[in-house]
Amino acid sequence: MKHLKGNRLSGKNVIVTGAGSGTTGYGLGQSIAILFANQGAKVLVVDIDSDRASRTVNTIVENGIAASLCVADVTIADQCQNVIDTAIENYGNLDILINNVGIKGLGSVTDLDEEHYNRVLSVNLSSVVLMSKYAIPYMIDNGGGSIVNMSSFGAMRSGGFGPAIPYALSKAGVIALTEQMCHDHGPAGIRVNCIAPGHVYTPMVKDRVNEEQRELRRKAAPLQTEGNAWDVAWATLFLASDESRWISGVTLPVDAGLLTTSPISMLDKLTN
Numbered sequence: 001m002k003h004l005k006g007n008r009l010s011g012k013n014v015i016v017t018g019a020g021s022g023t024t025g026y027g028l029g030q031s032i033a034i035l036f037a038n039q040g041a042k043v044l045v046v047d048i049d050s051d052r053a054s055r056t057v058n059t060i061v062e063n064g065i066a067a068s069l070c071v072a073d074v075t076i077a078d079q080c081q082n083v084i085d086t087a088i089e090n091y092g093n094l095d096i097l098i099n100n101v102g103i104k105g106l107g108s109v110t111d112l113d114e115e116h117y118n119r120v121l122s123v124n125l126s127s128v129v130l131m132s133k134y135a136i137p138y139m140i141d142n143g144g145g146s147i148v149n150m151s152s153f154g155a156m157r158s159g160g161f162g163p164a165i166p167y168a169l170s171k172a173g174v175i176a177l178t179e180q181m182c183h184d185h186g187p188a189g190i191r192v193n194c195i196a197p198g199h200v201y202t203p204m205v206k207d208r209v210n211e212e213q214r215e216l217r218r219k220a221a222p223l224q225t226e227g228n229a230w231d232v233a234w235a236t237l238f239l240a241s242d243e244s245r246w247i248s249g250v251t252l253p254v255d256a257g258l259l260t261t262s263p264i265s266m267l268d269k270l271t272n
């Protein structure tokens, strides 16, 4: 973990949602929580699953850094309020909120399951509204803050390995929400930005793509390398920290250049 060390978030109090850890590699929220803690922040790790949340906190604490956890379902307003209250109780105030939580959402409009559709919209989009609703008043009292929301390449390009209407819609909503929140809360000193990861290989993806598809994902982007959770965590660090103090309302692709490509331009790379 030595290479993660620094002081870019010294004195900052942070909440990361969906920061729990599986047992097979690093997820995005988990990497963000670990990196931020190593950069001097006090991090509240939030996840619906207490084992996952504990694993991330233990990884941080084992390295001699303090961190705490809060088990919550961020689709429920009372639980979001409780997350914010816990952060204030533990750390005194709140500087940074990372709305990372997200689940996959498959199906076309003709075959999707309505219950699944509503759940994905609730987890991926409404949770950002709820967490921000309760965090922003504290940030205003604190003189400002930084919010980073997790969207996806899938919000801007369709296709992939099958229809994913609930996912695409929810992640497109996150971009619109980011821009609107930037406008509404900028005068109070609150910056709101967004990350759109491309074909990052994480445990969530591991369950969904086979090795052949994984290789196609790697070759599809101009850099032709596979991204991991740490690539997203470093980009999130920049947008969360004061280094980006004059940046608000942007969606930053972290995708090895994937968004610049057209199917024709990549044809030879994918078939060779």
Ligand SMILES: NC(=O)c1ccc[n+]([C@@H]2O[C@H](COP(=O)([O-])OP(=O)(O)OC[C@H]3O[C@@H](n4cnc5c(N)ncnc54)[C@H](O)[C@@H]3O)[C@@H](O)[C@H]2O)c1
Binding pocket: 017, 018, 019, 020, 021, 022, 026, 027, 028, 029, 030, 046, 047, 048, 049, 052, 072, 073, 074, 075, 100, 101, 102, 103, 123, 150, 151, 152, 153, 196, 197, 198, 199, 200, 201, 202, 203, 204, 205
């Ligand atoms: N992995 C990728 O390639 C990729 C690409 C683009 C965008 N993203 C986005 O990045 C984010 C993180 O993805 P990941 O791959 O690290 O996922 P992950 O599954 O590893 O982590 C998500 C975490 O969120 C938690 N969670 C789920 N529902 C919750 C709820 N209601 N309340 C609180 N916690 C809840 C899960 O328990 C899990 O620990 C998601 O928003 C995802 O859509 C991922």
